[in-house]
Amino acid sequence: MRAFGRLVLFALALSAAGPASAQSLERQVGDFPEKLEIGISTDEISITSDFRGADLTIFGAIDGFDANLLAQGKYNIIVVLEGPKDNATVRKKERVFGIWVNTQSMTFELVPEAYSLSSTRDIATIAPPRDIANMGIGVDHMRLVPLGFIGDGSSLGEFRNAFRRIREESGVYQRDPGGVQFISSSLFKASVRLPANVPNGVHVVRAYLFREGLFVAAKALPLRVVKTGLEQAITRAAHEQPIVYGLFAVTLAVITGWGASLLFRKD
Amino acid sequence: MTVYLPIAELSVNILIILGMGAAVGFLSGMFGVGGGFLITPLLIFYNIPPVVAVATGANQVVASSISGAITHFRRGTIDIKLGTVLLCGGLVGATLGVWLFSLLRSIGQLDLVISLLYVVLLGSVGGLMLWESIIAMRKAAKNQPTQLRRPGQHNWIHGLPLKMRFKKSKIYLSVIPVATLGFCIGILTSVMGVGGGFIMVPAMIYLLRIPTSVVVGTSLFQIVFVSAYTVIVQASTNYTVDIVLAFVLMIAGVIGAQYGVRVGQRLRGEQLRALLALLVLAVGIRLSIELIIPPKDIYSVVSAGFGF
Incomplete structure (x- = not known):
């Protein structure tokens, strides 16, 4: 058996830009001089039937950086691989007449089927938690909007926590603080994990650049995952x-x- | 050695699945049952999602019942007319059953209903069979002749209207109880993934008073068609028939059955029934334990694309 196939896709994403960057979605905030560029060698991954999970490597560069700040490690990067979105229902069991029965449920609207986060360090130390939360980065800050009537909402927190915990335990939601590394002055490499049960469809690779705790720029690339075999x-x-x-x-x-x-x- | 099940969406050890199929095939050959009521719970114990286990179990039932049905057809021990009436009820029941299945699945109660139905049916059928075979064994020990329960008296069922003459069975019987029996078995086939022979055969003998000679063949006739129909309807509405899993199970199952038949011929009828009853009870008890002990995680997540 060819287990644990390690799939490494890479491209040098210099400012000259790779083929995939034509479709990139760009966001530049404020008057920061820095620009963020990322690239992957392909916009489509074929997964064979004996696939047991793999690491996807994304290369990127900071353009127009301040050499001083870079040397002091003031630049931080977060890279997220977000899977296709679908509604998800969380159910809770309770004991009814001695047997365990699903009694309550809550459906969250359009949540990603997979979510892998990599960063230069723990995201809580990259920027003020409120900013990170507002941007919806990380499993803990993912927007979980319940569908339909949920009563007084007192059980919302409990269902959200259960959802996050189960998705993390099953490996479809992952985080790796330290998965992004600088390989030369402004060139970085991020590895995000594709879980064995990676869903089919269009995934999005998003990269966020922070300077001294302030959000500077973001960049996104689509990545199609196609299962074959x-x-x-x-x-x-x-x-x-x-x-x-x-x-x-x-x-x-x-x-x-x-x-x-x-x-x-x-x- | 693992194999990926595309519909169940998980990797399983192929040797375990083969072993399961062979063991159930052996038992089904030995006792002359379809084996659906064993295969579906076993798959559930092995963490195959119940939705897939039920639909795939019905597919396995087709394979394990067809050769028996053909043998009975050759020997002329199938009452086609009676079987067709049963089948009509069965098809309606299976259609309703698949609809119920989808409904229960969408409200998150399918797994519970499947387990409860198994516990109730296996518990009652296993209990009755054990009781009956113990009495038979006692009588055999005392050298008393076991009376064949085939008294000529009629019960209320024989007073129902819409009577029809079934020549091969040599009975004149209302179609209402026959179609109703078929209907109930049809529901069980689609909700539980069983052929239903273990209920249909006693019901035909004791309630409808159909001669034993045609009962097994006729019930197999109905089982083959109803379970084949269920597989197609399950595949097109719930997408839960796992063909890889079904194929591995049926290959091992049909081979196991051949050896089971040989062993079964050496055992005495009432011993065989007592063993089967114990087996049925054991599966029922195992399933009821699952319902009673606290689950590892009281929460579960279901994605809309593939709802478990």
Whole structure:
């Protein structure tokens, strides 16, 4: 078995820009002279059926930096790989007449199916927590907006915490304070983890640059994750041609059952 | 050696799945049952999501019942007319069952209902079977002839209207109880992933008074079609039939069944029934423990794209 395939995608993202940067979404705040550039060698990743998770490496550079501040380590970078969004329901079990039953539930609107965060250091020390929270960076600050009627809202916190905890325990939400490293003066390398159960679809790589605790610039690149292989073909058939798939499953059963009875017949 | 199950979305050890299929196939060959009521709980114990376990279990039932159905058809021990009436009820029941399945899934109570149904059905059927076989064994020990319970008296079921003549079974019976029985079994097939033979056979013998000679073949006839229909409907509404899992199970299952049949022929009827009853009870007890002990995590997260 080829377990733990390590997939490293990289590109030098100098200011000359890579092929993917044409689609990048840029954000520049205030009058800071610094600019942030990031790049990945491809905008599409194909994942084979024996995929067990991998690290994605993103390269980036700070343009127009202040050499003094850089030398003192005053620049900090956060890189996030955010998966496609979908509604998610959290359910809570309670004991009813001696058995455990799902009694309460809460649905959060459009939350990412995967979220990997990498930073130069713990995000709480990069900028004032309020700023980080306002920008919605990190699992703890992710916007979890409940759908529909939730009563007096007293259980909101408990459901949000349970959601974050379960997603982190299952490995689809991860953080790595120290995953971003400077490899030369202004060139940095970020590795974010693609979990084994990485969802299909368009992911977004976002990079944020902070200078002395102030947000300077952000940059985002789309990344398509496409699963390939037999298993993926089966999944696609099951969802796109469900009746044919069902008929095929039945035919397979008929052939197997009948075949065995012919094969093992004594006469 | 692991294999990735595309619909269940998890990696499993293929040897465990093969072993499970072979063991259940062996038992189903030995006792002459479909094995759906064993395979689905076993898959759930092995952390396969219940939604996938049920739909895939129905697919396994098709494979394990078809060869028996063909054998009975060749021997002419299927009452096609009676089977068709059962089947009509069964198809309606399976359709309603799949709808119920989707509804329960969307409100988050599917796993609970599946477990509860299993506990109730396995507990009662296993208990009754054990009781009956113990009595039979006692009588056999005292050398008393075991009376065949086939008294000629009629019960209220035989007073119902819409009567029809079933030539092969040599009975004149209302279609209402037959279709109703088929309907109930159809619901069980789609909600629990079982063929339902372990309920249908006794019901046909004791309630409808259908001759034993055609009961097994006719019930297999209904099971093959209803479970095949359930697989197709489950696949097209809930997308929960895992063909990789089903294929591994059925390959191991049909081979295991061949050896089970040989062992089964050497055991005596009432011993066989007592063993089966103990097995059924054990699975029921194991499932009820799961419902009673506090779960590891009282919270669970379900994504809208693939709702468990």
